[in-house]
Amino acid sequence: MSTASSSKHPESEQKSTKADEKKQETRPHLGVLEEDDEFEEFVAADWDDSQTDLAHLGGVAPGAAKSGGDKLWEDNWDDDDIEDEFSMQLRNELVKTGSGNDAMEQ
Amino acid sequence: MDFTTFLSQINDALVAENGPNLAYLLRPTSPHGKSLVKEFRSNATQEILDNAYKGAIRSPWDDIAIKYVLTCSCVAKRKFQEAYREHSALVVSFLRFFTENRGWTLPALFSVLRDLRDLAFDADFHAKYNGGNSECMEDAARKIASAFGNCITDRQSPPEQSRKWGVYYVVGLVLKCYSRLKRITLSKNILRALEANRDIPALSDYPRSHQVTFRYYLGMIHFLNEEHPKAEQELTLAFYHCHVGAQANQERILAYLLPLRLLRGHLPSDELMKRFPVLSEMFTPFVNAIRLGDIAAFDRALERWESKLVDLNLMLTVEKARELCLRGLFRRVWVASDKSSRIPISMFHCSLRISGMDVDQEEAECLVANMIYKGFMRGYISHEKHMVVLAMTNAFPRLAERSAPFAFL
Numbered sequence: 001m002s003t004a005s006s007s008k009h010p011e012s013e014q015k016s017t018k019a020d021e022k023k024q025e026t027r028p029h030l031g032v033l034e035e036d037d038e039f040e041e042f043v044a045a046d047w048d049d050s051q052t053d054l055a056h057l058g059g060v061a062p063g064a065a066k067s068g069g070d071k072l073w074e075d076n077w078d079d080d081d082i083e084d085e086f087s088m089q090l091r092n093e094l095v096k097t098g099s100g101n102d103a104m105e106q
Numbered sequence: 107m108d109f110t111t112f113l114s115q116i117n118d119a120l121v122a123e124n125g126p127n128l129a130y131l132l133r134p135t136s137p138h139g140k141s142l143v144k145e146f147r148s149n150a151t152q153e154i155l156d157n158a159y160k161g162a163i164r165s166p167w168d169d170i171a172i173k174y175v176l177t178c179s180c181v182a183k184r185k186f187q188e189a190y191r192e193h194s195a196l197v198v199s200f201l202r203f204f205t206e207n208r209g210w211t212l213p214a215l216f217s218v219l220r221d222l223r224d225l226a227f228d229a230d231f232h233a234k235y236n237g238g239n240s241e242c243m244e245d246a247a248r249k250i251a252s253a254f255g256n257c258i259t260d261r262q263s264p265p266e267q268s269r270k271w272g273v274y275y276v277v278g279l280v281l282k283c284y285s286r287l288k289r290i291t292l293s294k295n296i297l298r299a300l301e302a303n304r305d306i307p308a309l310s311d312y313p314r315s316h317q318v319t320f321r322y323y324l325g326m327i328h329f330l331n332e333e334h335p336k337a338e339q340e341l342t343l344a345f346y347h348c349h350v351g352a353q354a355n356q357e358r359i360l361a362y363l364l365p366l367r368l369l370r371g372h373l374p375s376d377e378l379m380k381r382f383p384v385l386s387e388m389f390t391p392f393v394n395a396i397r398l399g400d401i402a403a404f405d406r407a408l409e410r411w412e413s414k415l416v417d418l419n420l421m422l423t424v425e426k427a428r429e430l431c432l433r434g435l436f437r438r439v440w441v442a443s444d445k446s447s448r449i450p451i452s453m454f455h456c457s458l459r460i461s462g463m464d465v466d467q468e469e470a471e472c473l474v475a476n477m478i479y480k481g482f483m484r485g486y487i488s489h490e491k492h493m494v495v496l497a498m499t500n501a502f503p504r505l506a507e508r509s510a511p512f513a514f515l
Contacts, residue, residue: 033361033384035417038282039322040355041220042315052314053346053356062346063338065372065506073372075506077397080441086400086460091442093456 107138108145113163113171120167123210129217132174132200134193134225139178150179166199173199177225190222190229190242197222197249205256208263212272219253219279222246227286247283250276251296258303270306274316281323290327297324318348322359329362330419334512338366357382364389365423368396368430369512371505388414392427399434401461430505432473433482435461437502447496451487454494467492481508 049055053062053072060068065075107115112131119127130136143150155172162168173196180189197218204211226242233240254276260269277296284292300306309317325340341363348356360382364374373393379386391407394400408415408425415421439457443449455470465473474494477483484503485496505511 033357033388033414033418037354037358038286039319039358040352042318042349042352042355044349045315046313047349051349051351053348053350057346063342066375067506072375072378073367074375075372076504077373078437078502078504079397082398082438084398086398087438087442089460090438090457093460094439094442094453 107141109142109159109171109175112138112142112174113159113167116167116171117163120164125210125213128211128214132170132196132214132218132221134174134178134181134189134221139174140182142175143178143182146175146179150175152176166202169199170196170203181225186225186229186232187240187242190225190246193218193222193225194245194249197253201253201256204253204269207269208260208267209269209271210267212269212275215253215257215272216275219250219276222249223279223283226283243283243287247280247287247292250280250283254280254296254299258299258306265307271312273300273306274309274312274320278316278319278323281320281327285323285326290323290330293323293327297327314347314349318344318355318359321347322355325359326362329366329423332422334366334369334423338363338370341366353382357385360385361418361420365420365427368393368427369423371430371508371511373397392424396427396430396434399431399436399438401428401431401435401458401463404428404431405462429477429480429482433477433502433505436474436477436483440496440501445501447485447498447501449494449496451492451494480513 056072057064057070060070062070064070065073067075116128116131118124119131131138133139146155149155152172155175159172160168163171173192176192177189177196180186180192200214200218204215223243223246226246229242230240254273257269257272257276263269277300280296281290281293284290309320321340321344325337325344328334328337328340341359345356345359345363348359350356364385367374373396374389379390379393388411391410392404395404395407405428408428411424412421415424435457436454439449439453440446443453451467451471451474454474455465455467458465458470458473471487471489471492474483475487478485478487481503482505483496484501485494487494
């Protein structure tokens with residue numbers, strides 16, 4: 001590191017060493033979720049609602065879900081019409097087992 | 107800027123009670139740090155500076171200014187542990203001044219403590235890198251904790267000028283130190299001290315950056331203690347009050363909040379996942395598996411992400427969401443049986459088998475019994491008839507409706 005950049009310490013130093021760590025990661029695209037990463041200093045000290053996720057809530061309490069007016073979370077997602085291979089397999093097997101069972105009970 | 111100018115600017119900031127300026131003057135990264143290093147070069151020793159400048163400005167600012175030059179000089183020479191020691195001496199002197207002054211000094215306090223932590227980080231990092239031992243971070247945590255005491259015990263300043271306005275920022279820094287040391291349990295003492303002093307302003311009256319950082323760490327502590335409801339509450343507030351431009355921080359909060367929401371049956375919407383692709387990559391396989399009741403896919407995702415989840419302390423919580431996936435599977439049996447209220451146990455057994463779970467019928471019955479006991483299904487088992495009798499209405503309550511979502515997990 002050059003003299004110029006080392007006198008810019010400590011932030012620049014910290015960043016460069018962290019960048020080095022990240023380079024060695026096998027999944028670099030997951031950079032931010034590294035165990036050693038830290039909660040960062042905020043650039044500003046304070047801000048208002050419009051710059052947060054409170055803004056889209058229109059007054060409802062955070063922590064609700066879609067039914068409570070918060071589009072970030074889904075709380076009503078049970079699906080009765082899933083049609084996939086697993087569904088088919090399940091129905092076929094159930095028909096077999098089901099009839100087998102009925103036969104057994106009779 | 108030469109040293110004489112530096113001293114007079116410090117003096118100006120003190121007279122004007124200009125905290126941000128004072129913070130700027132004491133920051134090793136400020137441009138004048140470099141020029142002061144050039145001015146003194148090899149003369150930057152305690153002895154020479156003491157002889158020349160001791161008493162040049164009111165105490166303890168002569169010491170502080172000298173320590174500042176020594177810190178910058180060590181930083182320039184990349185002597186990280188010495189830099190930490192010089193700066194920590196500066197902090198000790200600064201705290202003497204701080205305790206006798208009001209809240210205008212807080213910007214300077216925050217700045218010198220932040221630099222203390224950063225320098226400790228570098229000192230320990232480089233010592234470790236070179237195979238050595240260094241405990242600067244422990245020391246920094248202790249010094250920052252003592253600054254917390256200096257904030258919270260302010261009984262003289264008028265409310266709006268109180269040093270108490272520094273309490274949450276400083277606690278946040280202490281928790282950050284403990285978290286770096288992987289000894290977050292040490293935070294008990296400082297949190298207890300915080301609780302014991304209720305004559306401080308409400309957290310919501312502090313700047314948002316203080317609130318969010320504090321709630322993030324508090325939420326993490328609850329999370330690690332498996333106090334799920336408390337963790338969810340703090341992390342939710344941290345997330346929603348966080349600046350949307352602070353993407354990395356929001357991501358960090360959400361990494362812990364998301365699994366808690368899952369357990370409650372609140373799945374992240376596409377919109378949310380699009381905003382956080384890094385989290386989406388890891389969590390979407392689990393979310394989809396829960397939606398589909400696809401146990402095999404859930405287990406594949408667990409295997410794929412295990413080491414990352416362990417590293418992030420998320421494994422236990424995400425594993426618990428497997429129950430939701432099982433509930434989804436059994437619900438599909440119910441849907442495939444045309445929502446019949448009487449379903450043979452063998453059908454549930456069969457669904458497990460198709461999912462790749464090699465269990466016998468007794469174990470399948472046991473899994474159903476567990477689902478009923480935990481409130482995921484409503485009904486009872488007729489053991490003699492090998493039959494599951496489900497409630498006529500609401501046999502599979504919506505996950506979000508469960509009254510105690512974190513119980514039994």
